[in-house]
Amino acid sequence: MAEVVVLRRSNPDGRPLLTLLGRVYLGVAFVFLFLPIITLLVFSFQKNQYASIPGQGWSLRWYEKLFSDDMLLSALSNSLIVSPIAATAASIIGFCAAYAVNRFVFPGRSTLAVVIVLPILIPPLILGIGFLGLLSRLHLEGQLLSVIIAHVALTTPAAMAIIQLRLSQLPASLEEASWNLGATEWQTLWKVVLPCAASGIAGGWLLAFTFSFDEFVIAWFVSGFQPTLPVTIYTYLAASADPSLNAIASIIFVFSGLLLAGAELLVIPMVIRASSPGRRSVPA
Amino acid sequence: MADIVSEASTVPLTNSKKPRGRTNRLMIAMLALPTFYSLVFFIGPLIFLIALSLWKVENFRVVPAFTLENYISVGQQMFGNSNYSIAILQSLYVAATTAALCVALCGAFVLALVYTLPSRLHRLALLLAVAPFWTSYILRVFAWQILLAKRGIINTALSAMGIDWQLAVLNTQTATRIGLLHYSAPVIIVILFVTVKSIDRDLIEAARNLGATRWTTFRTVILPLSRVGIVLSFCFASIIAFGDVLSGSILGGGAGRSLVGSVPLFANVIMSDYSGSTNLPRVCVLAIIMVLILVFILMAGMKGSEAAQRSIS
Secondary structure, three states: OHHHHHHHHHOHHHOHHHHHHHHHHHHHHHHHHHHHHHHHHHHOOEOOOOOOOOOOOEOOHHHHHHOOOHHHHHHHHHHHHHHHHHHHHHHHHHHHHHHHHHHOOOOOHHHHHHHHHHHHOOOHHHHHHHHHHHHHHOOOOOOHHHHHHHHHHHHHHHHHHHHHHHHHHOOHHHHHHHHHOOOOHHHHHHHHHHHHOHHHHHHHHHHHHHHHHHOOHHHHHHOOOOOOHHHHHHHHHHHOOOOHHHHHHHHHHHHHHHHHHHHHHHHHHHHHHHHOOOOOOOOO | OHHHHHHHHOOOOOOOOOOOOOHHHHHHHHHHHHHHHHHHHHHHHHHHHHHHHOOEEEOOEEEOOOOOHHHHHHHHHOOOOOOHHHHHHHHHHHHHHHHHHHHHHHHHHHHHHHHHOOHHHHHHHHHHHHHHHHOOHHHHHHHHHHHHOOOOHHHHHHHHOOOOOOOOOOOEHHHHHHHHHHHHHHHHHHHHHHHHHOOOHHHHHHHHHOOOOHHHHHHHHHHHHOHHHHHHHHHHHHHHHHHOOHHHHHHOOOOOEOOOOOOOOHHHHHHHHHHHHOOHHHHHHHHHHHHHHHHHHHHHHHHHHHHHHHHHO
């Protein structure tokens, strides 16, 4: 009898008022989180020069203006060169590091794990100044290559973290079975580990791409006359609030929305699996 | 490649251990790239930061030297014209208040998520909460600018609804905090979600069975068990806030007002010092000061989370 009472009391619906309050708070929080994104999406289609309510009607003029804006377009194409290259390099380096840390015991293993992840804790401002110093010494400053080099260092930790999460969820017996069946370590790596880690690698790549695509401070220091998109947007913001920014924002938001859908479908299940120790499911 | 294959095929089938002999080569191959890259392009810039701070500028060019000139001149201006000390104070104040706000609001969010939503919705809710993090930070800051502006969306909406009261936060550090909160909330929500999710539900049920109210359960079970997560997320949020430049410069308007005064954040001072003087060695000294403060925050956070860990076990 007592157990029945207990079950009812620990039910989330036990205290409707508190539950309601919690849900209202969640609603308000989601409005806060999505307000900026919705704002830019809506006002990119509004006639207003200065965003205000009520709006002045719908229009595509900011999109037209955007596509005749050479500065924004060349910055966008710079970003579309830098970010995929940086993300690919970061995923390769991240995979190597994650595999080594996951699989081997070697002197300096924990140091490597820390050093690889450290850039995420260091503000990009500091890295930007350091990179500017180093790259200008190597005569590599002020070009797209310098942004790529810096972004690889910046995004490798993120890629590595996701890949390692995936690798740590693969049972060690998988590799052992492959060895037992006569495969070499390289074959095992190529034909067993890599395909099994593919979702982690894809997630890591998307995360690295997003970090690089959005990164501002380091690019501001090292890009010189080859600004990436965030750097140019900052220049626009410093001058005046140009609604062309709304238009490019909408395009980017839709773009990031697609990336996000892909990445979160890959990454969030891994995080949730890692955080619920009770149910250890066999990785697919 | 062929010799590797033939050698591996001699490994007996019953051997459940890894094939011997080639391990070192694979390990070195896998380690070479990450080690090289992090040495040259991560440790490299940081060491260069220190080296550069000892160099000097001659005829607008940075030349190698070994001088403490930059340190002395920054030290002299610590309390002088440039007022670095006030900017550091402003940054610490804004970072600490933002982090506290962020942990409190995100903590409430996670509790509401975990304890008022049915568990099949947890994943979706977390997915949505993290979504803004994937979008461009500078564009979100721009959105907050047009939302919070004097004749911006929120204020014009208020007057359209016939409300006299107007929001006047743009170009103050309050707006900086809003931008920073929006930036760090997804990260902190994930950290706290993992923390709260890992609390054994049986403990909560047990407390409730024994007659504890929801509030008592929260205070005596959930809060103590979340201490490590709370300390870590506070530390993380302060590091993000202390190193950030965008919210302070676009929403805070450079020198936003706060209780400390209308002073820019330290990060913004560093950036404007660089664009104003392009004196890289001097900027390096400022960057080193920033690193030292961050290391201090990080160490305090580590100590704090160790203490919290000990208080549980």
